[in-house]
Amino acid sequence: MNMDAPNLPQVDGAVDLHRIKSAQTATPITVAMGDGIGPEIMRAVLAILDAAGAQLATEFIDIGERVYLSGNTAGISAAAWDSLRSTKVFLKAPVTTPSGGGYKSLNVTVRKTLGLYANVRPCISYAPFVASSHPNMDLVIVRENEEDLYAGIEHRQTDEVYQCLKLITRPGCEKIVRYAFEYARSHGRRKVTCMVKDNIMKLTDGLFYRVFEEIGAEYPEIERERYIIDIGAARMATRPERFDVIVTPNLYGDILSDIAAEMTGSIGLAGSANIGEHVAMFEAIHGSAPDIAGQDLANPSGLLLAAVMMLVHIRQAHVAQNIHNAWLRTLEDGLHTADLTGPQAEQTLGTQAFAAAVIARLGQLPQHFQPVSYQNRAAEALSNKPTYTRKPPALKAMVGVDVFVHSADDTPDTLAARLRGAADTMHLQMITNRGVKVWPQGFPETFCTDHWRCRFIAPGGDASVSHRDIIALLQQLTEHGIDVIKTENLCTFDGVIGYALAQGQ
């Protein structure tokens, strides 16, 4: 490996990390040593990779605390971006975000900037060698990583009402769902479970589920299953052994993957991958644990299993398999770091000694656990998957507009009267408050905020409207002193209504 980073921490003597691999056979990767326990677990992992014969040409970048504190609010320099764009493979140790405002999450920045659309998190129990109340758990969560509420588009709209946009897109759904099925196929998994809330969110989560069915049909050997997220999360939290691969939108996946990781018994053992069309990032799921940094106490296993995922990704499947099996055998031999409690025959090792124990078992297979088996075709399947192909456009027709109004002084009836007095070119069909229809024929019990959604359609009912019609409506409302705060066009696509009816409509 080529370790030419100027800030590289001192390396333990036992393994020569400075050996240079030939440029012909080595795959370039970018490595960040991170903060807190980052450098010591990365040293341990690089030592194991090296001993196992991984063919890597490493470029080291400096990210995290020192970069933040130098005045770079993103925590990552332009040179680091260049390395990531060049190698397209990123093995990352945990970093520390300094306390105090203004520092942006490095993970969010990397993920959004490089379009890492899939977060892949295997959650596996290692009972009886690691205590777990769910000994047969072995599932993988494939979480959409770019959209949903995490697009971060928020507006305060009135004195009382704040809004965040949940965006679900067809390309986003297609990419994550296809990734999940390709992952299942290439990793010998038999079932993919989709978790959504499409009984409530029929358009957004409905799209995710529809794409799941469409693309899943191309994988007839893989079972498809759907859960509503509330019931699905409850099942996963109590009977995780029922699940295999779970694919789900961003927010649900965020919650599910934290639950699943914690249920395995130790978040110190889990690695994750963030996959994009161009670049992939591999890391442990735990943080930088500055309280135990530099004491040779930290568990390198999470980062090691992330590195195993990376090796599969770059088609060094044999090396990945060798390391993974040696690591399982090490656990079985009762050797572990101080964070775990294990069987009676246990022996607690420091970070580097644990790495040496794994190295000593390279070439051995686990006796209790099923040995893992990786093949390069897994990576090929994943890297050859089709990128998104834009569909031909539907025939879009505009049939009305939802106009949102800020008013603290109106009742539904007074507002309806004001709107109808102001607007004579379009027809007021209904008013809702927090989604509940309050006009016409509302219920007296409905609590009303100062935020009203007023649905206007063409006077004829099912005629279409133009942008000019909507602008004319906004002019009339403005002239009558109505405080319009936002609009949402109502459209049909190939004749299918593209908006939800109101509760009670």
Place this chain on the structure above:
Amino acid sequence: MNMDAPNLPQVDGAVDLHRIKSAQTATPITVAMGDGIGPEIMRAVLAILDAAGAQLATEFIDIGERVYLSGNTAGISAAAWDSLRSTKVFLKAPVTTPSGGGYKSLNVTVRKTLGLYANVRPCISYAPFVASSHPNMDLVIVRENEEDLYAGIEHRQTDEVYQCLKLITRPGCEKIVRYAFEYARSHGRRKVTCMVKDNIMKLTDGLFYRVFEEIGAEYPEIERERYIIDIGAARMATRPERFDVIVTPNLYGDILSDIAAEMTGSIGLAGSANIGEHVAMFEAIHGSAPDIAGQDLANPSGLLLAAVMMLVHIRQAHVAQNIHNAWLRTLEDGLHTADLTGPQAEQTLGTQAFAAAVIARLGQLPQHFQPVSYQNRAAEALSNKPTYTRKPPALKAMVGVDVFVHSADDTPDTLAARLRGAADTMHLQMITNRGVKVWPQGFPETFCTDHWRCRFIAPGGDASVSHRDIIALLQQLTEHGIDVIKTENLCTFDGVIGYALAQGQ
């Protein structure tokens, strides 16, 4: 009790449910017998209430399957609404929604129409008498029940992008948070935990947390705690004994309450309350289980504990306490219905025999569990809590507008050029795609959908804009053939920016 419902199923002979209470002392309540196992568990519960001396004047309404199939898509008649509005207290057995489209969820309809803003769900383990992997679990989830993504406002906006609005309001937050703290105080609970995702959703979830801190400060004897929902859900799923009362927005509460109920070991033992300013509804959390209906197999415990919550609500705390303690004693005596597995000394009873066993223990206290103690002041505290008081308006200034554009043919640069060529009255500040800034200075890796958010501000930068300025902008864009699909005004409130900056801005 007054049971004058025409469709009332036959009642077992042992207990005379037809005894009429004097109108002076009895509290009117509305009762629905429901579908599937509903009638038999409701009969069992009413028998226990009667034997314990509950002073109830019952009005029976017909809801659910028969009403749906008669052509009423809401499953509830006008006469039933009248009863609910009159008694303001609803004890409801589970109902069956017929399969096939067009039938609306009765629970959603009742909740939204009557403004039942708080869903209250105690989740308690009864180990060792009911098997549970979390024997010390005793928490209450207080879930906001009206807003969030469940307002159901969805729009398909382009060929590729679908949107759902998440609405979080100050009155909604104040009502649910105050309810949670009043509940904690009146039920002798010591801690309220708020779960939100305000590190990502700083405006919406940020408001919920801010209100939690504001209102929580009025309850100095109650500890306040906050978790980010992903980590909080993981903690609850693995160490539920750490939690006491949890207050959370609608979607998170939906997921958490299903997880927690399933973790207790039996969803057949949980009741819930849906609380509004005017009306309250009490029910079991399980469904109508038509497969075991009419066989005297069903467990009436969930509905019974819901009825106990109802009795506290209507200030018959002594009766509630008597029933709850007798029920605990019954469990301890190893008596239960067929759905539970228990200790060796167990005896499996039918629905009505289980009710008789509870009745036989009225006046007895549990020996293993702590006896429950209810006082009427609990109900008084809750029913006297202040309703929402509208705040004085902030000084709102409009400073720009986010215009959303549908275009499949543009790159960020070509779109920016078209927008700047069309609009000369306002200044294009940035363009984002799924929340990621793509102009100016975007990253080449960012995947772009056909849905662009284009932020326009006043030419001077920090000057304010008028509704007429926005309309003029829309006119210019329309004249240049730009397909505007929605707008979001950008405002400051008392000088505080009321919108999120984009990632990378």
